[in-house]
Amino acid sequence: MTVFTPSFVAPAPAVPYPANVYQPHLVTIEAVRDEAPEVRTLRLKFNDPAVAEKFSFVTGQFGEYSVFGAGEVTFCIASSPTRKGYLECTFRAVGKVTRAMRDLQVGDVMGFRGPYGNRFPIDQWFGKSVLFIAGGIALPPVRSVIWNVLDLRDKFKDVTIVYGARTVADLVYKHELEEWAARKDVKLVTTVDPGGETPDWRGEIGFVPTVVEKLAPPSADTYAVLCGPPIMIKFTLPTLAKLGFPDERVFTTLENRMKCGIGKCGRCNVGPVYVCKDGPVFTAAQLKLLPAEY
Amino acid sequence: MSTTAPITKANLANLVARLVAGGARVVAPVRKTDGLRYREVTDGAEIVLEPRGLPDMSLKAVVFPPTEPLTSYERKGRDVALTAPPLIFQPTVVLGSRPCDAAGLEILDRVMNWDLRDELWFGRRRATTIVSLACAGPADRSCFCTAVGLAPDATRGSDALLVPVNGGFVLEAVTDAGEALVKGNHDLFGVPAQADAEVRQQARQAVAANLSLDPPAVQAWLSAHFEDPLWDPIALRCHGCGACASVCPTCHCFDVVDEPEDLAHGTRRRNWDTCQAAKFTLHASGHNPRADQNVRFRQRVMHKFEIYPERFGQVLCTGCGRCSRTCPGGQDLPEILAAIQARVGGAA
Amino acid sequence: MNELRDLARRLLGDGTVKAVVGYEEGPRGVRPVFVTRPEDADQLIFDPRAVQNLVTFLNPRRPHVKRLGKLAVVVKACDARAAAGLLRESQLRRDEVVLIGVRCGGVVQSPEGPATLNEETVAPRCGTCAQRVPTLADHVVGPELPAPPVQSSEDEMMARLDGRPHAERWDFWMAELERCVRCNACREVCPLCFCERCVQDKSEPQWIESSPHVRGNLAWHLTRALHLAGRCSTCGECTRACPAGIPLNLLNRQAARTVAARFGYVVGDDPGVAAPVGTFRQDDAEEFIR
Numbered sequence: 001m002t003v004f005t006p007s008f009v010a011p012a013p014a015v016p017y018p019a020n021v022y023q024p025h026l027v028t029i030e031a032v033r034d035e036a037p038e039v040r041t042l043r044l045k046f047n048d049p050a051v052a053e054k055f056s057f058v059t060g061q062f063g064e065y066s067v068f069g070a071g072e073v074t075f076c077i078a079s080s081p082t083r084k085g086y087l088e089c090t091f092r093a094v095g096k097v098t099r100a101m102r103d104l105q106v107g108d109v110m111g112f113r114g115p116y117g118n119r120f121p122i123d124q125w126f127g128k129s130v131l132f133i134a135g136g137i138a139l140p141p142v143r144s145v146i147w148n149v150l151d152l153r154d155k156f157k158d159v160t161i162v163y164g165a166r167t168v169a170d171l172v173y174k175h176e177l178e179e180w181a182a183r184k185d186v187k188l189v190t191t192v193d194p195g196g197e198t199p200d201w202r203g204e205i206g207f208v209p210t211v212v213e214k215l216a217p218p219s220a221d222t223y224a225v226l227c228g229p230p231i232m233i234k235f236t237l238p239t240l241a242k243l244g245f246p247d248e249r250v251f252t253t254l255e256n257r258m259k260c261g262i263g264k265c266g267r268c269n270v271g272p273v274y275v276c277k278d279g280p281v282f283t284a285a286q287l288k289l290l291p292a293e294y
Numbered sequence: 295m296s297t298t299a300p301i302t303k304a305n306l307a308n309l310v311a312r313l314v315a316g317g318a319r320v321v322a323p324v325r326k327t328d329g330l331r332y333r334e335v336t337d338g339a340e341i342v343l344e345p346r347g348l349p350d351m352s353l354k355a356v357v358f359p360p361t362e363p364l365t366s367y368e369r370k371g372r373d374v375a376l377t378a379p380p381l382i383f384q385p386t387v388v389l390g391s392r393p394c395d396a397a398g399l400e401i402l403d404r405v406m407n408w409d410l411r412d413e414l415w416f417g418r419r420r421a422t423t424i425v426s427l428a429c430a431g432p433a434d435r436s437c438f439c440t441a442v443g444l445a446p447d448a449t450r451g452s453d454a455l456l457v458p459v460n461g462g463f464v465l466e467a468v469t470d471a472g473e474a475l476v477k478g479n480h481d482l483f484g485v486p487a488q489a490d491a492e493v494r495q496q497a498r499q500a501v502a503a504n505l506s507l508d509p510p511a512v513q514a515w516l517s518a519h520f521e522d523p524l525w526d527p528i529a530l531r532c533h534g535c536g537a538c539a540s541v542c543p544t545c546h547c548f549d550v551v552d553e554p555e556d557l558a559h560g561t562r563r564r565n566w567d568t569c570q571a572a573k574f575t576l577h578a579s580g581h582n583p584r585a586d587q588n589v590r591f592r593q594r595v596m597h598k599f600e601i602y603p604e605r606f607g608q609v610l611c612t613g614c615g616r617c618s619r620t621c622p623g624g625q626d627l628p629e630i631l632a633a634i635q636a637r638v639g640g641a642a
Numbered sequence: 643m644n645e646l647r648d649l650a651r652r653l654l655g656d657g658t659v660k661a662v663v664g665y666e667e668g669p670r671g672v673r674p675v676f677v678t679r680p681e682d683a684d685q686l687i688f689d690p691r692a693v694q695n696l697v698t699f700l701n702p703r704r705p706h707v708k709r710l711g712k713l714a715v716v717v718k719a720c721d722a723r724a725a726a727g728l729l730r731e732s733q734l735r736r737d738e739v740v741l742i743g744v745r746c747g748g749v750v751q752s753p754e755g756p757a758t759l760n761e762e763t764v765a766p767r768c769g770t771c772a773q774r775v776p777t778l779a780d781h782v783v784g785p786e787l788p789a790p791p792v793q794s795s796e797d798e799m800m801a802r803l804d805g806r807p808h809a810e811r812w813d814f815w816m817a818e819l820e821r822c823v824r825c826n827a828c829r830e831v832c833p834l835c836f837c838e839r840c841v842q843d844k845s846e847p848q849w850i851e852s853s854p855h856v857r858g859n860l861a862w863h864l865t866r867a868l869h870l871a872g873r874c875s876t877c878g879e880c881t882r883a884c885p886a887g888i889p890l891n892l893l894n895r896q897a898a899r900t901v902a903a904r905f906g907y908v909v910g911d912d913p914g915v916a917a918p919v920g921t922f923r924q925d926d927a928e929e930f931i932r
Contacts, residue, residue: 095846350886531675535827
């Protein structure tokens with residue numbers, strides 16, 4: 001461990017945090033979309049019109065979402081900050097709170113605390129190219145950045161997206177994958193694990209790191225945003241290094257068990273960092289400073 | 295110049311009566327069948343003000359209760375109404391806390407104030423006046439406050455300090471709140487006088503004999519030797535029980551849970567938790583970044599002597615020795631710190 | 643003591659075991675030690691301060707201990723009862739461990755000592771100890787020692803509670819359990835709390851509230867006592883480990899008393915004797931089924 005410098009600090013949010021920082025805002029479910037088996041997206045709208053009007057966040061930030069009676073759970077904000085009036089989160093039902101969330105319907109009330117955490121510094125990438133690499137259920141945090149970049153498309157050079165899942169059914173945001181595929185200003189490569197393809201599958205077949213290596217995207221003037229299960233990260237990082245991406249230009253977002261989300265409860269502390277305060281966005285260079293306890 | 299004024303034991307009891315009558319909660323060390331503990335008192339005669347030994351658990355429960363509501367919810371149809379707990383708390387006066395316990399609260403102020411202010415913590419802090427009792431020396435071989443920048447008569451975190459003298463105590467006001475306590479009750483105090491500096495120096499030396507430490511050097515060693523096998527034999531006897539965290543003045547990790555009362559009402563609470571528990575870092579996927587006791591034990595010492603100092607400039611330990619006294623497995627923090635210090639090279 | 647050390651040296655030297663778990667002199671008194679090298683065998687001691695139940699280190703929920711390999715564990719007769727429990731419940735195979743029994747003359751309440759045994763200092767369980775040499779042992783070391791003095795404080799507390807009406811007993815436990823902060827020291831030191839997923843950690847549904855308020859604490863401690871009924875060796879480690887000073891062993895002793903009365907069973911160190919948990923007999927009392 002060496003001294004860690006917190007980076008990509010997010011600006012103070014437009015809606016200030018409440019006096020009791022643990023008090024959530026009330027939000028109502030506006031829309032529900034099933035993405036994949038056990039995976040669902042909720043579109044949420046703040047109940048308080050003043051909050052709904054002013055709420056702002058930056059891409060990379062996360063929130064603590066409440067299902068009252070079940071508890072809180074941590075997700076990145078999966079929608080882009082350029083899209084006002086709502087927040088989206090995408091989750092897989094794996095535990096107590098997420099299973100309770102899956103039982104909710106349009107019109108039900110939840111809670112939201114946030115925005116917390118640091119940001120993807122996309123303003124530092126203006127005039128450069130961006131390569132997005134995501135796997136499975138890890139597309140949601142990257143999707144926020146993708147739409148943020150696409151909503152400011154002319155500020156960036158090339159935009160490439162590599163996304164893979166275990167099977168075709170497990171691909172999330174299927175409708176948006178079609179949109180991205182149809183765009184001329186985006187290069188999209190989708191892949192499924194060997195054995196995960198369907199007879200009419202037109203995309204690649206292979207693990208994401210292998211597909212990235214085969215694609216060999218140029219690294220010059222390019223920033224990479226990478227998110228996926230630990231095993232995918234483990235093999236994709238060296239691939240990117242081999243392709244010439246310096247560690248400072250490879251960005252990822254970490255998940256760790258969290259409770260308070262604001263640096264008080266100690267749970268997400270890994271080595272010298274608190275993932276909720278110093279992250280969740282880290283460069284590969286910063287990851288290398290951390291012990292592998294995440 | 296801050297006030298120093300003598301007060302007899304009898305008048306301390308009168309002070310307690312006066313504070314209670316005025317609506318304050320008074321917390322002090324009291325001995326019952328379960329040992330010496332900080333308890334709420336109404337009768338000043340119950341208070342134990344022996345300058346040797348310390349209550350079994352720390353003072354942190356006064357501002358950081360083991361369980362505390364964060365918010366309450368009520369369902370009305372599909373809608374939900376939230377009620378935040380009040381952020382104004384009953385005035386509390388602590389009489390006879392130990393300097394290590396008072397300092398612990400101030401050390402924790404830093405994380406509780408990091409970017410976002412925890413107003414539940416600070417609300418209770420604001421409502422609490424702390425009058426500590428200077429120790430006459432170490433409770434036993436496990437005290438090491440001097441090794442971490444404190445002392446048996448340290449005033450850090452205290453509003454006033456009671457120093458034992460013949461016939462009673464001398465109270466030294468440290469903060470405005472301490473001054474106010476004296477001025478508001480001046481009839482109970484005698485003419486200003488100083489306590490014996492020699493006695494206090496001897497107390498410090500006696501504690502210092504327990505452990506010599508160079509905390510910045512220990513911090514640097516821990517930072518550079520994360521994977522050191524030092525932890526493996528030590529962690530074998532660790533039960534992963536978290537008793538150490540529960541008695542510690544500065545351990546503050548907590549859990550957040552929702553507790554339904556019935557289908558319509560419930561409370562979200564924060565509860566004391568510990569990094570020593572196996573499920574502290576357990577992910578829903580089943581992955582556990584700290585899967586065995588070796589790394590969990592390492593985390594506790596790291597957090598106290600490397601991580602917190604690196605972030606907040608302050609060791610997360612006051613040298614009270616409680617973890618060593620309470621550990622059912624016989625772990626001894628001074629022993630562990632001395633072993634690290636030896637690796638650093640030379641005594642501090 | 644030399645007998646113990648020589649034995650340890652031999653077991654480590656010829657590779658029978660990878661570590662000997664015994665007692666050593668620590669900074670504050672006697673504490674557990676894992677001796678892995680024959681030359682360190684002299685660290686092993688045994689005297690009336692050897693309070694700890696070392697069988698807890700055989701609890702399968704300790705992967706970092708399991709990784710060491712085959713262990714030898716120093717056991718007093720009371721500790722051997724816990725080992726029998728682990729064997730009886732298939733948490734351990736007999737050939738996976740070497741049990742070094744010690745002849746015991748009683749232990750004091752605190753491993754910090756002093757080591758003098760008298761009616762004040764002796765642990766409550768020793769006075770009524772029916773068996774001071776474990777039969778569940780691969781080796782038995784140590785001299786024959788005189789019977790320990792009798793300490794009746796726990797019996798007195800139980801007698802005091804016995805005579806009282808329910809409301810008073812309820813109040814007693816409410817006052818005690820108010821101090822519990824759910825640190826789980828009681829569970830972690832217990833050799834027989836080996837559930838991979840403890841009932842209080844189950845969240846779907848949350849059977850037992852995890853918050854340290856009296857209601858949650860009561861649910862936890864009563865459930866734990868019930869889960870240990872007929873299994874617990876009443877070694878008292880839970881009471882010793884509790885930082886809040888709660889006399890938890892009283893709950894376990896009460897449960898043990900009930901099991902003895904209703905099933906004629908007392909926890910012993912013969913793993914071959916079936917326990918009421920998991921055994922059904924035709925003549926089991928059924929009067930509560932109405």
